[in-house]
Amino acid sequence: MKKITAWIKDYAYLFSTGAFAYFKHTPPPHYLGYTKEGKVPIVILSGVLMPWAFSKQIADHISLLGHPVYIIPKLGNNNRDIPRSAKAVREVIEENNLKNIIIVAHSKGGLISKYLLIHDDPDKRVKGVIAIATPWSGSSIAKFMPHSSVRELSPDSKIIRYLEGHPEANKKIVSIIPSFDNHVWHPKGSFLEGAMRNINVEVSGHHLVLNDKIVWNHAVEWIEKITRA
Numbered sequence: 001m002k003k004i005t006a007w008i009k010d011y012a013y014l015f016s017t018g019a020f021a022y023f024k025h026t027p028p029p030h031y032l033g034y035t036k037e038g039k040v041p042i043v044i045l046s047g048v049l050m051p052w053a054f055s056k057q058i059a060d061h062i063s064l065l066g067h068p069v070y071i072i073p074k075l076g077n078n079n080r081d082i083p084r085s086a087k088a089v090r091e092v093i094e095e096n097n098l099k100n101i102i103i104v105a106h107s108k109g110g111l112i113s114k115y116l117l118i119h120d121d122p123d124k125r126v127k128g129v130i131a132i133a134t135p136w137s138g139s140s141i142a143k144f145m146p147h148s149s150v151r152e153l154s155p156d157s158k159i160i161r162y163l164e165g166h167p168e169a170n171k172k173i174v175s176i177i178p179s180f181d182n183h184v185w186h187p188k189g190s191f192l193e194g195a196m197r198n199i200n201v202e203v204s205g206h207h208l209v210l211n212d213k214i215v216w217n218h219a220v221e222w223i224e225k226i227t228r229a
Contacts, residue, residue: 010205024053036066045109085112090120110134117169128226140185170194180204
């Protein structure tokens with residue numbers, strides 16, 4: 001019964017927040033206009049088929065602490081494949097000459113971040129990644145989806161196997177793992193072997209996890225730790 005309730009709450013959040021996110025194209029002025037000294041740039045990446053604004057709540061929280069927050073307009077609704085998505089992130093990094101970046105990513109955004117670490121960060125501009133509910137080993141639910149950008153998240157896809165074959169990037173990643181995830185169908189869930197840290201949180205829901213202050217606090221704590229490292 002608890003899992004059914006969690007499914008219902010998560011999808012209620014998905015549809016209500018998703019409806020808003022699709023109409024929110026421009027980030028608020030404070031993302032780049034309320035920057036405090038010593039605060040590193042943050043890049044926000046949402047999950048598959050989700051625009052940047054689906055992660056707006058956590059992005060707002062981080063921005064109002066004084067971090068400059070960047071979105072990736074070219075990603076749109078995040079329906080590109082992972083390699084092309086990573087290149088779009090790199091373009092924003094170069095256009096804004098960003099350094100000591102921390103990426104805060106949800107779901108597929110974490111996979112994009114890892115690919116970026118492996119392929120598109122030769123000058124080590126990215127200092128760390130905080131990934132929330134990311135299917136590092138894929139998710140069986142993706143096999144049943146018609147869209148190619150979702151199917152690449154299946155456990156036996158080439159890109160998932162490729163990313164798993166590069167564990168050297170994991171040491172730069174913090175993985176936040178919800179107690180129940182209705183979209184990451186895999187025995188490992190969002191556990192990442194060799195990660196900087198795996199953090200289990202008592203929060204249910206693949207999407208609702210983004211709007212929980214427990215998760216926000218963990219994200220901010222690790223932004224600070226990575227900044228000081």
